[in-house]
Amino acid sequence: MGCDNTKKTALGSMKRRLLLSFLCVLSLSLFSGWSPAFQALMTANPSAFSDSGRNVTVLLWYWPFSRSMSLKGDVCWDLYRIPRCNLVDQRSLFPSADVVVFHNRELVERRQKLPLDRPRPRGQRWAWMSLEAPAYNGNLHRFTDVFNMTITYRRDADVPVPYGSLLPKEAEGRLVEDDPQNKTSLVCWVVSNYRSHHKRSRVFKELNATVPVKVYGRWTKTPLTSAALLPTISRCYFYLAFENSVAKDYITEKLWRNAYQGGAVPVVLGASASDYKAVAPPHSFIHVDEFASVKEMGKYLQELAEDKKRYAEYFTWKQQWKVKVYTDWRERLCKICSQFSSLPQHKVYSDLEAWFSAKNPSA
Numbered sequence: 413m414g415c416d417n418t419k420k421t422a423l424g425s426m427k428r429r430l431l432l433s434f435l436c437v438l439s440l441s442l443f444s445g446w447s448p449a450f451q452a453l454m455t456a457n458p459s460a461f462s463d464s465g466r467n468v469t470v471l472l473w474y475w476p477f478s479r480s481m482s483l484k485g486d487v488c489w490d491l492y493r494i495p496r497c498n499l500v501d502q503r504s505l506f507p508s509a510d511v512v513v514f515h516n517r518e519l520v521e522r523r524q525k526l527p528l529d530r531p532r533p534r535g536q537r538w539a540w541m542s543l544e545a546p547a548y549n550g551n552l553h554r555f556t557d558v559f560n561m562t563i564t565y566r567r568d569a570d571v572p573v574p575y576g577s578l579l580p581k582e583a584e585g586r587l588v589e590d591d592p593q594n595k596t597s598l599v600c601w602v603v604s605n606y607r608s609h610h611k612r613s614r615v616f617k618e619l620n621a622t623v624p625v626k627v628y629g630r631w632t633k634t635p636l637t638s639a640a641l642l643p644t645i646s647r648c649y650f651y652l653a654f655e656n657s658v659a660k661d662y663i664t665e666k667l668w669r670n671a672y673q674g675g676a677v678p679v680v681l682g683a684s685a686s687d688y689k690a691v692a693p694p695h696s697f698i699h700v701d702e703f704a705s706v707k708e709m710g711k712y713l714q715e716l717a718e719d720k721k722r723y724a725e726y727f728t729w730k731q732q733w734k735v736k737v738y739t740d741w742r743e744r745l746c747k748i749c750s751q752f753s754s755l756p757q758h759k760v761y762s763d764l765e766a767w768f769s770a771k772n773p774s775a
């Protein structure tokens with residue numbers, strides 16, 4: 413890009429040097445192409461808000477899906493280096509809890525109840541937690557004026573808990589790993605729960621009419637074991653990371669784990685392209701909505717697979733970033749403590765359903 417020219421002009425006039433470096437910075441920031449939202453996300457450091465040194469007690473009222481995990485020792489510190497976070501699951505600690513967490517699934521299935529009969533200690537916050545898209549959360553209308561905070565994958569949740577995120581690579585990891593491309597299929601899709609009314613099913617049908625799509629999963633009676641999933645995806649140029657719900661910020665492990673860790677370029681459908689751009693590196697995925705037609709997208713995929721150089725450009729992000737996939741509820745719960753001091757003093761979700769199902773929530 414010619415930024416090295418600054419060296420040659422080192423003896424030149426000050427003005428010229430300033431102008432050159434300005435141009436270099438400008439062009440670097442233009443060409444690196446990171447969207448401002450993405451940059452803001454990467455620089456937001458939750459521990460920067462670390463507060464007074466007060467212990468925060470987070471009480472999990474019951475374990476999601478009845479799968480409990482050990483909370484022995486100082487879990488948040490030992491596992492995640494989050495200090496002063498007392499994560500507990502004994503209900504007897506209710507009176508001293510700063511936050512009490514309720515996982516949505518058990519509430520909507522009425523297998524668990526809110527402790528509405530107990531007086532809520534002053535200042536205690538009740539948190540609603542879910543990783544499901546709105547269509548799979550049941551009716552939230554009955555939770556009026558109950559919760560003070562939300563813990564979900566939405567970027568605007570009080571405690572955002574995405575399915576995955578990017579971490580900057582350590583300097584020594586910056587060497588370009590030249591993935592040996594050993595691809596045998598153009599496009600792959602793994603689908604268990606096929607529903608013809610899903611948008612993704614219609615797009616698949618149209619795409620499969622244009623280019624060959626190899627389908628795995630229960631629907632086509634070709635299920636993959638979890639050990640076979642990533643090696644199978646790695647044989648594909650493109651992986652259809654199609655979500656079952658079209659909802660704001662709803663981007664699951666299909667992107668973070670299956671596609672990125674599997675080493676195929678994700679073709680995404682679900683949240684808007686701008687939602688994806690805010691969390692994933694540009695030029696790392698292909699969004700269905702960015703084509704005038706599915707047929708056109710099919711042609712694009714075919715051309716890309718035939719052009720090694722252009723195809724490889726979809727992996728340059730890996731020089732700078734690595735993917736982190738979140739799977740442990742304890743990590744999500746410990747994150748409450750990192751966010752605790754930046755929570756508003758007073759907040760009540762008077763209409764949780766409206767907040768969660770809103771298409772374009774106001775910022």
Ligand SMILES: *[C@@H]1O[C@H](CO)[C@@H](O)[C@H](O)[C@H]1NC(C)=O
Pocket residue numbers: 467485486496497498499
């Ligand atoms: C704060 O919490 C930590 C972790 O649970 C615990 O080990 C420590 O004794 C607590 N400190 C105070 C002052 O309560």
Ligand SMILES: *[C@@H]1O[C@H](CO)[C@@H](O)[C@H](O)[C@H]1NC(C)=O
Pocket residue numbers: 592594596
């Ligand atoms: C490429 O894939 C084929 C099977 O599709 C396999 O036999 C071969 O060992 C692979 N080569 C490399 C370099 O991974």
Ligand SMILES: *[C@@H]1O[C@H](CO)[C@@H](O)[C@H](O)[C@H]1NC(C)=O
Pocket residue numbers: 620621625627632
């Ligand atoms: C995809 O298209 C091929 C070729 O037309 C067809 O044989 C195959 O059954 C289709 N796959 C599915 C899952 O519909």
Ligand SMILES: *[C@@H]1O[C@H](CO)[C@@H](O)[C@H](O)[C@H]1NC(C)=O
Pocket residue numbers: 535536537538557558559560757758759760
């Ligand atoms: C939490 O919500 C309850 C119920 O609406 C409310 O009375 C309480 O003031 C709220 N607390 C905070 C800290 O926002």
